[in-house]
Amino acid sequence: MVPERSRKACGIATLSAQRLRQEKGYAYATKMSITCQKVKQTCNLNVSHEPMSANEISLRPALETDAWVLSAIHIAAIKALPATFYTEKELLAWRNYRDKPDGSNILKSMKVETCKVAIKGDVVIGFTSFIVDELIGLYVHPKHQGKGIGRALVQHFCDEATDQGIDKVITTASLYAEGFYLRLGFTAIQKAPHYLRKGIVVPVTKMSKTLATAPR
Numbered sequence: 473m474v475p476e477r478s479r480k481a482c483g484i485a486t487l488s489a490q491r492l493r494q495e496k497g498y499a500y501a502t503k504m505s506i507t508c509q510k511v512k513q514t515c516n517l518n519v520s521h522e523p524m525s526a527n528e529i530s531l532r533p534a535l536e537t538d539a540w541v542l543s544a545i546h547i548a549a550i551k552a553l554p555a556t557f558y559t560e561k562e563l564l565a566w567r568n569y570r571d572k573p574d575g576s577n578i579l580k581s582m583k584v585e586t587c588k589v590a591i592k593g594d595v596v597i598g599f600t601s602f603i604v605d606e607l608i609g610l611y612v613h614p615k616h617q618g619k620g621i622g623r624a625l626v627q628h629f630c631d632e633a634t635d636q637g638i639d640k641v642i643t644t645a646s647l648y649a650e651g652f653y654l655r656l657g658f659t660a661i662q663k664a665p666h667y668l669r670k671g672i673v674v675p676v677t678k679m680s681k682t683l684a685t686a687p688r
Contacts, residue, residue, distance in 0.1 A: 534587035539575030541596045545613045552614040557647035565668040590621050600625040607643035634683050642680045650677045
């Protein structure tokens with residue numbers, strides 16, 4: 473896979489966020505700051521020659537007020553992909569046939585309680601959704617891909633799982649993101665069909681990763 477394609481695809485993880493249903497309420501927690509040095513050590517995607525961002529990245533739980541920007545990131549990330557692994561028709565179905573953000577629609581398929589966002593300054597630039605041991609979705613805005621943000625979000629998911637005593641996590645990766653997850657230590661299990669709207673079916677890859685057990 474050529475670096476340019478990998479750079480565009482690295483922020484795309486899964487197609488299965490539609491499995492989640494909307495639930496009311498906000499999720500609050502203390503911001504977790506990741507210093508530039510930590511990002512440099514843990515977040516090098518090795519898919520781009522771009523330098524790491526000099527700005528601090530913060531992760532926090534998503535709020536319902538983030539819905540519009542989450543939808544915008546979801547659409548932009550998919551629109552930036554080349555029609556290589558999936559056709560234009562399939563990519564259009566993946567973004568739910570939308571060209572403009574729709575916050576209310578994304579909240580129908582994603583619970584804010586399971587979603588964490590990455591922030592640069594005060595701007596949300598990426599997000600991930602996960603439940604216990606399964607990474608459901610991962611998207612980074614194209615302007616910020618190739619800078620370790622996707623890796624930081626995946627690492628946070630793995631750390632959360634380890635803290636709960638989980639020793640193995642899973643995800644369902646698009647074909648664009650399979651290489652990204654392999655570089656993060658995931659193993660491909662098998663190809664599987666994923667069903668989008670209007671009867672469109674695309675191949676995805678079931679993957680897993682064994683985590684180091686946290687010392688007790």
